[in-house]
Amino acid sequence: MKTPYYAVIFTNTRTRGDNGYAAMAAEMEELAKTQPGYLGFESARDGLGISVSYWESLEDITRWKANTDHRLAQERGIKDWYSWYKIRICRVEREYEFSKE
Amino acid sequence: MKTPYYAVIFTNTRTRGDNGYAAMAAEMEELAKTQPGYLGFESARDGLGISVSYWESLEDITRWKANTDHRLAQERGIKDWYSWYKIRICRVEREYEFSKE
Numbered sequence: 001m002k003t004p005y006y007a008v009i010f011t012n013t014r015t016r017g018d019n020g021y022a023a024m025a026a027e028m029e030e031l032a033k034t035q036p037g038y039l040g041f042e043s044a045r046d047g048l049g050i051s052v053s054y055w056e057s058l059e060d061i062t063r064w065k066a067n068t069d070h071r072l073a074q075e076r077g078i079k080d081w082y083s084w085y086k087i088r089i090c091r092v093e094r095e096y097e098f099s100k101e
Numbered sequence: 102m103k104t105p106y107y108a109v110i111f112t113n114t115r116t117r118g119d120n121g122y123a124a125m126a127a128e129m130e131e132l133a134k135t136q137p138g139y140l141g142f143e144s145a146r147d148g149l150g151i152s153v154s155y156w157e158s159l160e161d162i163t164r165w166k167a168n169t170d171h172r173l174a175q176e177r178g179i180k181d182w183y184s185w186y187k188i189r190i191c192r193v194e195r196e197y198e199f200s201k202e
Contacts, residue, residue, distance in 0.1 A: 007191055009153060009193075043151075044145040044146050044151045046145050046146055048143060048144070048145050050144075050151045052112075078199060084198075084199065085198070085199050086197070087196060088193045088195070088196045089193070089195045089196070090194060091191060091192045093190050095187060095190070096187070097185075097186070098183065098185065098187075099184070100184045100185065
């Protein structure tokens with residue numbers, strides 16, 4: 001990707017049980033892909049969860065945050081799914097890639 | 102943490118087998134904590150690995166990258182541990198935190 005672009009680092013710890021989380025997470029990942037300025041998504045969890053989404057601009061991030069379906073997911077996240085989270089909005093200044101392929 | 106500060110997002114896929122990786126990863130995490138400007142570290146893996154380290158300035162990141170022991174670890178990473186990685190240097194513009202505690 002051509003820098004600069006933007007990243008949202010979403011670090012979190014889950015509550016116990018699924019409570020509809022996995023289905024909604026998959027749905028939100030699919031919905032994010034259709035949004036203007038979406039560049040990509042990466043996610044990993046082993047206890048701590050770290051998800052990073054990438055966007056062309058801060059405006060794209062603001063628009064995605066305000067998306068109606070996403071807002072409902074955010075509300076359920078606070079109510080049911082996360083015991084803690086931290087969201088960081090970042091400007092990606094440089095990047096390096098290595099591949100053995 | 103007080104914004105702005107800096108984040109290094111290190112996304113990677115591992116080769117098979119440990120090959121000394123876990124011990125070196127733990128050692129580098131301890132060493133990073135002693136470096137000037139170090140603010141924190143978060144890591145998760147399930148197939149894809151995502152590690153994020155946080156720093157006060159770009160200069161701190163450059164210095165950590167050039168650290169002799171860290172450079173040896175980077176060389177082993179390319180030789181033995183990673184089949185792919187991407188490193189993104191980011192400026193953290195804003196952050197939000199939520200906690201049920």
